[in-house]
Amino acid sequence: MRRIAIIGGGVAGITAAYELARLTQNDRNSIAVTLYEASSRLGGIVETVREGGFVIEGGPDGWVSEKPWARELAVELGMAGELIHSNDEGRKTYVLVDGSLKAMPDGMRMMVPADLAALDSSELFSAEAKQAYRDEVARAEELKAAAPTRDESVAEFVKRHFGDEVLTKIGAPLLSGVFGGDVNRLSVRAVMAPFVAMEREHGSLVAALQAKESSQKRTPIFTTLHNGLGSLVDNIVAAVPRAWVQFGTRVTRMERDRDGWWVSASSGHGPEERERFDAVLLATPVHIAAQLLAPVDARAAELMQMEASSAVIAAFGFDHAAHVALPPGFGFLVPPDSNASSLLMACTFMDQKFPGRVPAGGRLLRAFFGGRAAERMMRCGNDEVAAVARMELAHILGPLPEPRVTVVRRLPLSLPQYGVGHLERMAELDARVGALGDLWLLGNGYRGVGLPDLIRDARAAAQQQTAHTIQ
Ligand SMILES: Cc1cc2nc3c(=O)[nH]c(=O)nc-3n(C[C@H](O)[C@H](O)[C@H](O)COP(=O)(O)OP(=O)(O)OC[C@H]3O[C@@H](n4cnc5c(N)ncnc54)[C@H](O)[C@@H]3O)c2cc1C
Structure with a gap:
């Protein structure tokens, strides 16, 4: 035995x-x-709180649909009927810039746009950043030749393709939320491997993504389960x-x-x-x-x-969505170096991201603190964490009513940095x-x-x- x-x-x-x-x-x-x-x-760290018709995740809220292994396990466990997908038709992510939310252009895969035309109407990027995206396609041969044979930081990789603004406005907040990391230290080969392969093959990431998207059928971006x-x-x-x-x-x-x-x-x-x-x-x-x-x-x-970063989550379930006005979309990110205009790292509009997270007419917001703010908040009581989170959210979204349900979770050293x-x-x-x-x-x-x-x-x-x- x-x-x-x-x-x-x-x-x-x-x-x-x-x-x-x-x-x-x-x-x-x-x-x-x-x-x-x-x-x-x-x-x-996977935990779902179900209260008053709200389905509230204390840790992860779903998985990337492209990777089959969690879905396969759920199906094997007889949960096929409980799989649900993100509301991709309403997918939009915002970035907090100078105190207000600016939408990322449609069709982005991380910091790479598949649709250059969608950049035109974007309020997020300056004319220079939009031009950097366009120029990247023309620089395909140069970028291919310059592709390093050794690992490098995410910051070096993104800057080589799109410049500083794209790195600061979306590269850093996208990655720090998932890998708890500093883009100047995160390994591009470990955390953005598909993009490194695209660079090697096509030089231009925009051109590579366009070729990939046109040949692929669209799958929902995220999957989760009806009961969490x-x-x-x-x-x-x-x-x-x-x-x-x-x-x-x-x-x-x-x-x-x-x-x-x-x-x-x-x-x-x-x-x-x-x-x-x-x-x-x-x-x-x-x-x-x-x-x-x-x-x-x-x-x-x-x-x-x-190095590993801690995470603190504060989720608020409200009875009346109408009293918590939100722009359409999945939520917003806060660039880590945005001069501390907010302690938040991100907020997910849970009832807009997935179906069935709230009772009829309800609203569910999930605030996420990482990095230094999380280290400080780990030591605070639940009431204090909730009060800070509500204040930060109100600052960005406008006044918030009293929530019906509040859930706070502390996840020490839960985001290891590659x-x-x-x-x-x-x-x-x-x-x-x-x-x-x-x-x-x-x-x-x-x-x-x-x-x-x-x-x-x-x-x-x-x-x-x-x-x-x-x-
Ligand atoms: C805020 C946040 C959001 C995330 N969102 C997503 C997402 O949406 N989608 C996704 O796919 N991933 C997400 N992740 C990543 C994913 O949730 C984690 O990688 C995963 O849950 C970690 O699981 P684990 O089993 O490795 O570790 P853990 O969940 O940390 O479990 C480790 C266990 O070991 C136990 N333990 C510790 N020390 C000892 C000991 N000495 N003896 C015995 N037991 C011990 C602990 O009590 C714990 O139960 C997220 C992570 C975080 C932090």
Whole structure:
């Protein structure tokens, strides 16, 4: 019998457990699994609060539809009828510039426009930035020749193509919300790989995107679930044997010897328990995984050191949409260097982004703080966070009525930053982890931060466990 430890019960850890349960359902005695979860619930930062007809996400609110792995899992769990898509016909994203919201032109893929004509009516960009976009197509050969052979920062990449204004107004806010990062340090190869490939092939990103969009059928940009992403967690967990899960049990130490892995864990009462396993699937946030691995392989732990940003979410459900006037669209972003005109990093107009998030006639806003503002707000009480968020939102959107529902969540160090050289560091890390043997690193610090990436990797790691036992 192969003994397997899964450390951390976020989406990565529970998906690995689910896959092990699925693969061994006819042969449960071939493996013994312990899933250690420090808190009293599973799902990690994925959590849905349902109150008064509002469906409020405390962490992620959906996934990028282009990546199939989360959808495949939901379908497998019998949730096909619950998949819903973003309201793309009303898709617009705004950027806060000089205190007011300016719409990004239609048809943008991150900071690249597929439709140059849509730039004409944009109030967001100056004439110089619009010209830089047009010139980029003409500079295709020059850009192709200049494509570096080494990794570089997102800032260098975006500036080479479109200049400073595009970087500051949309490049920085788009990326800092997802990767918690500073564009001057984020690795373009790790976080914008498709665009790097486009540069290599076409030189011009605008020309590459135009060629791609004309040959592709349009899929909805985001997918989520009717009852929120928490229902995905509930269904995954329902398929995991209850006896596998140790709630409220924090892993404190890992050791490796000829007999396998030794995992020490504490439930806060009684002495620490130390157990032997044949394999470990380490699915805690990366900074905790690095602490656990440091005594075993200091270099591996060093490769896992990365800056991470915290996030604070404040969501407000209002009874009457009419009393909270919004422009059409999914929400707005605040450029990180906008001279602190707002502490917010972004706000999502949830009831306009997805169907079914509010009771009839309701409105749901979700404010997001990241970076330094989040670090400060982590220390504030819920009332204080909500008060700051409402004040900031009112400043931008106009006076807000009293919300019916308020949800505040703090997600410490939840957005790891993939710095320049990330892929090379991960290749070295993979080699070290491979040499240690019977260890898999799962979660958002390595090969992608989105839920589909995590689900893909967790299932693949679980499949490798059963390859040992089921012939
Ligand atoms: C604000 C925000 C919005 C996001 N939005 C989206 C989105 O819309 N779409 C998308 O695809 N992705 C989104 N992401 C990314 C995605 O949500 C995360 O990458 C993902 O949920 C992380 O899952 P995880 O299992 O790796 O880690 P976590 O959810 O952090 O889970 C780790 C678990 O390990 C446990 N743990 C920690 N230490 C120990 C220990 N020593 N012993 C035992 N257990 C331990 C923790 O209690 C926790 O349950 C977002 C992220 C953030 C922060």
